[in-house]
Amino acid sequence: MSTQYTVVGTRPVRHDGADKVTGRAIYGGDFTAAGLLHGFILRSPHAHAAIKRIDVSKATAYPGVKAVVTADDMPPAPGDKIVDLGEGETPLSYVRGNVLASGKVLYKGHAVAAVAAVNPHVAEEAARLIEIDYEVLPCTLTAPDAMRDGAPILHADLRMKELGQKTDRVSNISDHFRHVMGDAEKGFAEAEVVVEGEFNTSTVHQGYIEPHNATALWNNDGRIHVWCSTQGSFVVRDATACVLDQPVSQVKVTPLEIGGGFGGKIPVYLEPVAALLSKKTGRPVRILMSRQDVFEGTGPTPGSHLKVKIGARRDGKIVAAQAWLAYEAGAYPGAMVGPGAMCVFAAYDIANVVIDGYDVVVNKPSTAAYRAPGATNAAFATETLMDELAAKLGMDPIELRLANAAKEGTRRADGPKFRKIGCVEVLQAMKNHPHYSAPLGGPNRGRGVAIGFWFNVGLPSSCTISVNADGTVNLVEGSTDIGGTRTSVAMQAAEVLGLRAEEVLPTVVDTDSVGFTGVTGGSRTTFATGWAAHDAAQDVVRQMKERAAKLWEAAPESVTCERGVYQSNGHSATFRELAARIGETSGPVVGRAAVNPRGVGGSFAGAIADVEVDPETGKTTVVRFTSVQDAGRAIHPSYVEGQMQGGSVQGIGWALNEEYFMNGSGAMVNSSLLDYRMPTALDLPMIDTQIVEVPNPAHPFGVRGVGEANIVPPPAALANAIHAAAGVRMRRLPMNPPAVMEAIWRKSTSPDS
Amino acid sequence: MQSKVHVQTTINGEPREFLCEPRQSLLECLRDTLGLTGTKEGCNDGNCGACTVTMDGRVVTSCLVLGVEAAGAEVTTVEGIARGSALHPLQRAFLENAALQCGICTPGFLVAANALLEAEPDPDEQRIRLWLANNLCRCTGYDKIIRAVQQAAREMRGANA
Numbered sequence: 053m054s055t056q057y058t059v060v061g062t063r064p065v066r067h068d069g070a071d072k073v074t075g076r077a078i079y080g081g082d083f084t085a086a087g088l089l090h091g092f093i094l095r096s097p098h099a100h101a102a103i104k105r106i107d108v109s110k111a112t113a114y115p116g117v118k119a120v121v122t123a124d125d126m127p128p129a130p131g132d133k134i135v136d137l138g139e140g141e142t143p144l145s146y147v148r149g150n151v152l153a154s155g156k157v158l159y160k161g162h163a164v165a166a167v168a169a170v171n172p173h174v175a176e177e178a179a180r181l182i183e184i185d186y187e188v189l190p191c192t193l194t195a196p197d198a199m200r201d202g203a204p205i206l207h208a209d210l211r212m213k214e215l216g217q218k219t220d221r222v223s224n225i226s227d228h229f230r231h232v233m234g235d236a237e238k239g240f241a242e243a244e245v246v247v248e249g250e251f252n253t254s255t256v257h258q259g260y261i262e263p264h265n266a267t268a269l270w271n272n273d274g275r276i277h278v279w280c281s282t283q284g285s286f287v288v289r290d291a292t293a294c295v296l297d298q299p300v301s302q303v304k305v306t307p308l309e310i311g312g313g314f315g316g317k318i319p320v321y322l323e324p325v326a327a328l329l330s331k332k333t334g335r336p337v338r339i340l341m342s343r344q345d346v347f348e349g350t351g352p353t354p355g356s357h358l359k360v361k362i363g364a365r366r367d368g369k370i371v372a373a374q375a376w377l378a379y380e381a382g383a384y385p386g387a388m389v390g391p392g393a394m395c396v397f398a399a400y401d402i403a404n405v406v407i408d409g410y411d412v413v414v415n416k417p418s419t420a421a422y423r424a425p426g427a428t429n430a431a432f433a434t435e436t437l438m439d440e441l442a443a444k445l446g447m448d449p450i451e452l453r454l455a456n457a458a459k460e461g462t463r464r465a466d467g468p469k470f471r472k473i474g475c476v477e478v479l480q481a482m483k484n485h486p487h488y489s490a491p492l493g494g495p496n497r498g499r500g501v502a503i504g505f506w507f508n509v510g511l512p513s514s515c516t517i518s519v520n521a522d523g524t525v526n527l528v529e530g531s532t533d534i535g536g537t538r539t540s541v542a543m544q545a546a547e548v549l550g551l552r553a554e555e556v557l558p559t560v561v562d563t564d565s566v567g568f569t570g571v572t573g574g575s576r577t578t579f580a581t582g583w584a585a586h587d588a589a590q591d592v593v594r595q596m597k598e599r600a601a602k603l604w605e606a607a608p609e610s611v612t613c614e615r616g617v618y619q620s621n622g623h624s625a626t627f628r629e630l631a632a633r634i635g636e637t638s639g640p641v642v643g644r645a646a647v648n649p650r651g652v653g654g655s656f657a658g659a660i661a662d663v664e665v666d667p668e669t670g671k672t673t674v675v676r677f678t679s680v681q682d683a684g685r686a687i688h689p690s691y692v693e694g695q696m697q698g699g700s701v702q703g704i705g706w707a708l709n710e711e712y713f714m715n716g717s718g719a720m721v722n723s724s725l726l727d728y729r730m731p732t733a734l735d736l737p738m739i740d741t742q743i744v745e746v747p748n749p750a751h752p753f754g755v756r757g758v759g760e761a762n763i764v765p766p767p768a769a770l771a772n773a774i775h776a777a778a779g780v781r782m783r784r785l786p787m788n789p790p791a792v793m794e795a796i797w798r799k800s801t802s803p804d805s
Numbered sequence: 806m807q808s809k810v811h812v813q814t815t816i817n818g819e820p821r822e823f824l825c826e827p828r829q830s831l832l833e834c835l836r837d838t839l840g841l842t843g844t845k846e847g848c849n850d851g852n853c854g855a856c857t858v859t860m861d862g863r864v865v866t867s868c869l870v871l872g873v874e875a876a877g878a879e880v881t882t883v884e885g886i887a888r889g890s891a892l893h894p895l896q897r898a899f900l901e902n903a904a905l906q907c908g909i910c911t912p913g914f915l916v917a918a919n920a921l922l923e924a925e926p927d928p929d930e931q932r933i934r935l936w937l938a939n940n941l942c943r944c945t946g947y948d949k950i951i952r953a954v955q956q957a958a959r960e961m962r963g964a965n966a
């Protein structure tokens with residue numbers, strides 16, 4: 053903990069804590085309103101089919117039903133309008149098409165129609181009476197299959213973009229791009245040792261425990277009010293307005309408490325549908341997803357197919373690297389292969405690099421961001437090969453990484469040069485961690501390490517702070533709080549004001565009540581909204597100095613403020629004393645700030661994993677796990693550790709168990725939390741953490757953001773540990789017992805083992 | 806629509822009565838009929854534990870109990886854990902240990918952990934993990950939850966000593 057601060061670096065109890073341990077906090081699904089109707093969404097049973105006819109008459113006539121809607125109830129999509137809803141540009145027709153399918157369904161679970169009724173059971177019964185004639189089409193489920201000539205085409209109007217140029221080619225490949233630095237061919241010619249491999253990762257889900265939900269009221273004055281659980285209330289506002297062809301000012305979004313998101317609660321699914329049902333009925337309509345809907349109808353993360361090759365000199369210097377990445381976007385383009393390509397070699401200083409990325413549509417749910425989206429897939433390949441390279445060179449795997457680690461000034465293949473980063477510091481912390489040199493403690497055990505990078509994002513944030521007469525302040529923000537950010541934001545204001553964290557009272561408000569604020573995602577909330585809180589608090593300090601000057605009849609410039617004590621020419625008053633006398637000076641004191649920060653600090657993370665592999669069953673047990681991450685500055689260390697632990701365990705689940713198990717006709721056959729098995733308390737050891745602090749020079753407190761990079765290393769670290777324990781190289785995620793067992797058998801029967 | 810059944814039960818120590826359709830789960834009755842929305846729905850098929858309550862002292866997933874089965878039973882939900890205006894040691898320990906991030910799983914964990922500590926005041930880490938294995942948390946990786954339960958157990962043993 054840094055001693056220059058009194059609040060930053062401490063561990064206060066979160067402001068919304070009492071509500072959340074007593075059951076009082078109102079999450080999206082808990083919301084109710086007078087006259088509430090309940091919606092149900094009917095979804096496609098086919099992975100790929102043309103909709104020939106929809107007949108809703110039986111559903112409409114069903115007792116208790118108030119309205120039925122289909123894509124025909126949406127305003128027509130104006131041709132090729134492009135919208136930016138916080139995650140890059142995308143055609144409006146895709147956003148609409150995913151909300152309610154029109155003409156064609158593109159995955160099993162694709163929403164087709166919706167019913168509003170007096171209760172959810174009636175709505176579901178009625179929806180089952182909707183008659184739809186489908187013409188089932190052949191489906192394509194993996195990137196390699198979808199990329200081949202003759203594959204079933206999802207979008208007849210999709211033209212492949214090739215190296216930045218639009219082409220005429222009708223294809224499932226929406227985009228093929230390439231990053232080139234130096235001369236990879238020449239680099240590989242100089243290499244004395246080359247490692248390479250092909251890797252696959254399965255589609256996995258973010259797995260938040262709270263299903264999506266939305267309530268909407270299309271009011272009689274034409275305004276739409278939405279209540280929901282979302283990572284970004286303004287994104288919901290803008291997306292709902294776009295889909296319904298309304299001005300943004302006609303939509304107000306009240307974000308309720310949110311039960312996890314991890315990137316998956318950025319897109320809109322239900323909000324526009326609830327609004328359409330409300331328009332038809334004149335009553336508020338609430339729609340809750342089932343868990344199966346969540347798996348089949350909301351964005352998982354892309355499955356991916358990677359070929360990676362790394363060449364080094366005998367002394368360990370990497371001289372060339374090549375990557376070929378094909379990610380499955382699901383039904384609509386946007387597979388996060390761009391970020392994957394930016395991260396695949398980001399941890400290393402390599403002169404000669406070529407990276408090819410392919411964004412490929414397949415008949416699976418449209419993918420969404422998942423914690424460092426795209427980076428985990430890429431690191432699985434790179435970091436496994438780094439382990440192989442270390443073995444070939446006879447080097448310690450951390451020393452090999454240190455010898456090639458990216459530093460300030462290192463150029464990434466996609467262009468940017470790193471500002472100050474903590475890659476080396478993270479590696480050193482891993483090397484010095486007692487875990488790295490501890491005995492393994494048993495047979496069939498092995499240890500693996502890996503590192504990962506995520507660049508984090510900035511985006512706008514707004515904040516106001518008003519001063520109360522009792523010396524506390526109210527902080528108003530637009531960032532929905534998924535993991536304690538009310539507190540990590542409030543602490544930054546408290547630090548500036550010289551108050552205790554408890555004396556800053558944060559509230560997350562609706563989109564009418566605060567300036568535009570981007571999503572809670574990209575590790576940005578403590579960074580950017582915290583920055584806004586810092587600036588708003590400085591605005592308060594400036595005004596308090598003026599008020600003190602008035603009271604003391606002094607010049608405003610003569611007033612100083614040090615840790616909440618204001619002084620001028622022998623006068624002295626605490627913030628609280630001044631606050632009590634604000635009324636004497638003129639009106640209320642309200643500080644405000646709106647930021648769109650540059651100077652985002654990327655974050656590096658590392659993992660040390662010990663596993664035990666059962667040679668009889670192939671089951672991998674994690675026996676010890678340490679997560680290391682550069683936080684820049686840990687505002688609230690407990691919540692930084694929590695991010696590291698949570699990200700690590702999601703990475704462990706991705707590595708060892710989780711996958712969308714698809715049958716040949718494109719149905720997910722494990723769409724329950726029983727069969728899609730996420731780690732339980734019983735599957736895990738304690739997750740050790742070590743926070744590294746290499747302050748981000750751009751941020752007032754040095755914050756980088758810690759939400760994401762921690763998920764990147766675990767799959768590769770576990771693959772490397774499995775190799776150390778069982779002698780097999782795993783190239784595919786998940787590394788579940790059958791996969792590990794098969795690898796062990798193959799090794800024991802192969803002639804050169 | 807089916808006709809409704811009149812159910813008399815005890816919830817968090819208070820006698821309550823409600824009407825429910827025979828097909829409605831206890832979870833639905835608690836949340837939608839009685840307004841006790843502290844009990845959460847994560848899956849509605851017994852696999853996440855967000856809806857955990859106790860019935861006559863037994864830990865159950867309320868999505869797999871019918872509302873009509875609550876007749877004559879004693880049900881405890883997260884709303885019944887606090888001791889009047891004071892937080893229960895488990896609730897305090899969850900806050901002090903940052904054992905919740907989004908908090909959607911927290912009600913279920915508190916109810917399950919409370920039942921554990923009533924049955925076994927001094928559980929070791931493995932017993933805690935076993936008792937909480939039906940409660941999924943996607944945010945925390947469980948580390949801080951386990952520590953919070955350990956801290957509460959210590960405090961409660963101290964208080965009872």
Ligand code: FES
Nearest residue numbers: 847849851854868
């Ligand atoms: S909602 Fe009952 S176990 Fe998930």
Ligand code: FES
Nearest residue numbers: 906907942943944
């Ligand atoms: S705190 Fe979010 S699921 Fe447990």
